[in-house]
Amino acid sequence: MIKGIVVKTTGSWHTVRAGNTIINCRLKGNFRIREIRNTNPVAVGDQVDVEEEPDNTGTIVNIHPRKNYIIRRATNLSHESHILAVNIDRVFLMITLDFPETPLEFVDRFLISAEAYHIKCILLINKTDLYDHQKLLWLDEVRKIYEFAGYQVFAMSVLQDASTSMLADLLKGRINLIAGNSGVGKSSLINRLYPEIKLKTGTISSRHLTGKHTTTYPEMIELPSGGFLIDTPGIKSFGVIDIDKNETGLYFTDIFKLSKNCRFYNCTHIHEPGCAVVEAFNTGILHPSRYRSYLKIVGDNATKYRNI
Numbered sequence: 001m002i003k004g005i006v007v008k009t010t011g012s013w014h015t016v017r018a019g020n021t022i023i024n025c026r027l028k029g030n031f032r033i034r035e036i037r038n039t040n041p042v043a044v045g046d047q048v049d050v051e052e053e054p055d056n057t058g059t060i061v062n063i064h065p066r067k068n069y070i071i072r073r074a075t076n077l078s079h080e081s082h083i084l085a086v087n088i089d090r091v092f093l094m095i096t097l098d099f100p101e102t103p104l105e106f107v108d109r110f111l112i113s114a115e116a117y118h119i120k121c122i123l124l125i126n127k128t129d130l131y132d133h134q135k136l137l138w139l140d141e142v143r144k145i146y147e148f149a150g151y152q153v154f155a156m157s158v159l160q161d162a163s164t165s166m167l168a169d170l171l172k173g174r175i176n177l178i179a180g181n182s183g184v185g186k187s188s189l190i191n192r193l194y195p196e197i198k199l200k201t202g203t204i205s206s207r208h209l210t211g212k213h214t215t216t217y218p219e220m221i222e223l224p225s226g227g228f229l230i231d232t233p234g235i236k237s238f239g240v241i242d243i244d245k246n247e248t249g250l251y252f253t254d255i256f257k258l259s260k261n262c263r264f265y266n267c268t269h270i271h272e273p274g275c276a277v278v279e280a281f282n283t284g285i286l287h288p289s290r291y292r293s294y295l296k297i298v299g300d301n302a303t304k305y306r307n308i
Helices: 106-114 133-148 167-171 184-195 245-251 253-259 278-284 288-298
Strands: 002-010 014-018 021-025 049-050 058-063 069-071 079-084 092-095 119-125 151-154 175-179 220-222 228-231
Touching: 002 021, 021 175, 069 106, 079 175, 092 106, 106 119, 106 133, 106 184, 106 245, 106 288, 119 133, 133 151, 167 184, 175 184, 184 228, 184 288, 245 253, 245 288, 253 278, 253 288, 278 288
Parallel strands: 021 058, 092 119, 092 175, 119 151, 175 228
Antiparallel strands: 002 014, 002 049, 002 220, 014 021, 049 058, 069 079, 220 228
């Protein structure tokens, strides 16, 4: 029996690293029904036990307990959820405010999913070299939104060494995940920091201003400076799953901070008197985009909040 870590998954085959040995593995059949709620019973970052086969391949016979994971609602309606990666120390969520534009609702849904599993998340806003004056003003506002929520925010351009060099130290010695929409520059950033890795990159669609997929499967890359980076395919949407709607406010870090001053301990932050969150929204302390994201997730359809 060999213990290793899954470093790549391509559907039916999983690449497992055991020390300096790489083994191409299949999954033991009963796992396919054991976690029927997931599209992928095994994910990059999983610690697994492997039985070697005569043809030098392997069979994954056991998956060790996970300390955390990033999970989203599956786009395939025949399944319920999809795990991006597991056993992560830190997530870098890369977004762009144009070329293409990342919706802030996507950002909020990703961030609360990371919070739910106690994964530290850093926000990277890329392509600053392409922004006009109005976009730069919006960049400053977006930075303030997420810094108020307690996140580190880096504005950068992968075309400029000075704006990316500070990230290399943050990656050292950890298992890091980089995620975001297609075309935001994830693979380009990795190539800028570590040219020897030589990941494939692509341009965005000129017709729709959306990214073309260049990373096909999630893959864990060993970094020359120590540590690992999990590169993931571009994510088109991020549906929240496994979060109780009544607990959503716990994972919006800014709303949770404000809620300590609510009159009622079980305040829903929608209609109760003495709600510090609603007061913060009404006075401009809590940005409308954050409150809108919160309301959509908890499923409130109150007329007076529809146009915020």
